[in-house]
Amino acid sequence: EPGASSCRGGAASRPQLAAGPAAHGRGTGVPVPRPLLLAPQLVAPRLAWARHRPLCAPEHSPLDRPLLASLQGLRTLVLGTRILEEQWHAAWDARYQEAASSFEDRDGKLDALGDEVERELELVGVTAIEDKLQDGVPAAIKTLLTAGIRVWMITGDKMETAVNIAVSCQLVKDPDSIMMLVVDEKQDDPATEADRLLDACMKRTLETYARSSGERVATLDQVPHSWQAEEMAVDGHTLNYILVDEALSSKLALLAAHCSGVVVSRSSPSQKAGVVRLMTAYEMERVTGTRRGLRRWYARYKRRLSGKMLSIGDGANDVAMLQTADVGVGIMGKEGRQATNNSDYAITQFRFLVPLLLVHGNLSYYRIARLIKYSFYKNITFAFVLFYYQFYNGFSGQALVDSITAAVFNVVFTSVPILLFAVLDRPVADLKTYIHYPRLYDKSELHTLTTASFWKTGVAQAVVHAAVCFFIPYYSIATSGRHNITDVYSLGKLAFVALLGTVNLEVALVARYWTVLFAVFVALSYFLVYPYMAIFPLIQLGLDIYDPANVGVSENVLASPTFWFVIIICNLTTFGLRFAERTADWSFKPQDTMIMAEHEEEARKQGKKWLQQNVSAESRLRLSSLGIEIPEEEEDTLRARHSPPRPTAPGAAHPGLPPA
């Protein structure tokens, strides 16, 4: 192994040097990646004693391997000293001033002059500054990646710093094999060079795919969308040439879409936004494919629903990016309030993104999905009860339910349970479960708010339930002696109470977390209708309103056995239909959260918190860096659970247990 290869990675103080032609390929003939040089490596040849020695030969250099290794991920400066003669300096300075004001090849001249000074240096020391990440960033990024979220790092930092940070937060696993998409600033034709680099990276990605899947494909767009392996770094200078060219942009997007980690460095605020726009456009293009017309519109529409882009940043230069993405999250930091002022959500630490997405995001999706479906459901049910009646009254528009009762249906009788549901309900009792199992975030398996589920639960089910709540009362009313309730107002009361029971049972059945508050309001929402029926006509009479739709209707309806039998059978039928369907779902195609709920229940029976039971040491560490402490289990309970009682010395640790 060449000695130099072990020096790759880390921060360099002179990035333009790192952008030179690749010193050595990777054996596959692919010209990337090129090595990153550490500051000490750059400085080493300038040291007085190291003139003719190999860079990293550990036996000769004070900048030896262990030191270099320990500098990985730090911002390093190597300090050297050299004593200059005063006349020499005066002469040099004059030439320097001349070069600094030169119009031709100023950089080259300055570099050459710098070289004259920076040689034969005495090594003074090395400083290393850790550019400290916030707490829990690696754990947070790992959690997000596990959740199926693609994470990109876009920064204004230098490439080496950026890659370093990406390594330390686990976005990039192997800095040695990262694909560098960096065009030399001195290149005459940077666009062609960028194209060449892109092609090389794509070729390498294709080969990796062929190796991993055993299937050889000609172009990258034939690779499955979900397959990602390589990691890539691109810098702002290169992006300058790529983003202005459509062909290059689409190549970059295609390539980046198949990279598991992407680092964009030295990017300007507008480039940050440009990258977000580019990837949004790419995703749209991918799903529409060759579709045209209505199918193209539908594909774009579905994509808009299924995937969102989130930007998170803390600085003023992130503002454009935060505003371009679907969701912008600003971190309140030391860099001012520009980011938070322009964001949708503001948090104080990067790691809080995890609960924001995994807990609040999950819950929000679940609750809004149910809220929407249920709101449609209860209104369509009500409307269809009225609609069915039109077939029997010559489509004259006669309402089955009087207007006051219709108004209170939505406002009083059915609003509170679903609002409480949308505030309190959750599929798992312990919200930490979402962070422990980040995969629960992935909604591709869970059809909670798809078009199909909306039409099924929100509409079709409403039509069926409305039919039950209308036709059973309609055909059940019969002259029954003194309590004959065959008039249109009595039928309305029957259908209304049946309907009310049905929609309240529906919200009770879909609820996955019954709090006392919720239970009380579900019960109240239904049972309040009886006092309402009894008292409302009295109020009307008290106000001298003689309303044939209410006065006297309730007392006759409530006294009729037909009413009670109709209510019972309507609610048994609609509840039974839904209950059977939900149970079948639960038994035969359980959602992940259903299995989790069963698991929780079982743990509760054993008197434990189930996370405590299931968490591994690795997860405990991850959760702990995210600020979630899960208490260790008591040792004796562990022992009691895992092994039959066996004689052990008192106080001796169980041999099978890790140290506490």
Next chain:
Amino acid sequence: MPSSESDSQPSGSAAQGKKESKWHKRFVQQRLRGWSPILHARNAELYFLAVGVFCLALGIPILVASLNVVEYKARYDLAGVFADLDSNNQQELLWGAGDEGVLVMVEIEVTKRMTAPIYVVYELDSMFQNYRRYVRSFDPDNMHDGLEANKSGVSACEPFTYITGAPDAAFPNQGAILPCGQISQSLFNDTFELSARRRGGAAARELPINSSDIAWASDRDHLYGAVNAENFNTVPALRGGRGVFAPLNQDQHWMVWQRPAAQAQAQKLYGRIDSDLEADMIVTVLVYNRYNTYGFQGAKSLILTTNSWVGGKNVFLGSVYIVIGGLAWLAAASLFITYNLGLFWKRGYGDLSLLSWEAHLQPGDGRLRVQSRNRAGEHRVVPQ
């Protein structure tokens, strides 16, 4: 002491303002304790079994009771002289007869014993009393407080507010109608006289119809006032039915009529017979036919029916109970067969290997009850 009270009051309220209640904190922090219901197949089976038992236990008595109701129905609008006429001539005949009406006779053969009270019900087919414009044509203030309530001049009764459609000095009170509206205007005016005789026997026994208590007590006491009808169906050419001559809240037939029937085919209680009818009796119905259903191809029938504890004859409700009970048992049985017997698929309770991202695991790998001592894995996976 008042002074100490006033001293402590501000500090107390300030402390209260700062301190959030325990419940409020739990609510906003999503920490309310709750219960996660598990929809286990076993619970559903028990539920559906119980529902089946409940429905059948209720449905069979309801159905039996309804089947035991004795009901006879006789259509009379085409009886007698009306039988061979077309609808124009039928109407001509009615109009010619005037207030007296056309006397027609139908006979009802009683084959099963009917015990009192026997309800006399008339049925108007295609009546559409539930038509919206018809239902709306009703002014409760008019019928409760009399014509004084109608001073505003705007009434839901339009155009049945004045006899000629507008105030007309030729009539008392400018021709304002009480009770107004189309429901009242179309008041049913056929009358019935019933008599019964034994089959083969000659002596007919009069069957008095008791109409004293057929309307809702609430209508009599609250909805309608003790006001006298005015200008109500007094002009033969403009009237739709009979007049009302008692105070409104004492005319039981009118009050029954005023509750619009929910179904297109209106069934209205006419009265009660308070004596039993033996089997093999023949009830002769004398109808003074005045009400015009011929214009809209309606049908008029008279129904004699007994009552059970669930009301009149209607097998629908009982049948629904039995069908739903049967379906509940079917649901329980199919869940048992497909799930518990494992014919379709039986999954482990809380089996983490069924999580969507654990597809590579064998079912049962993540069963909760099987736990190893290995704490390195995310969950303890032990092959069974």
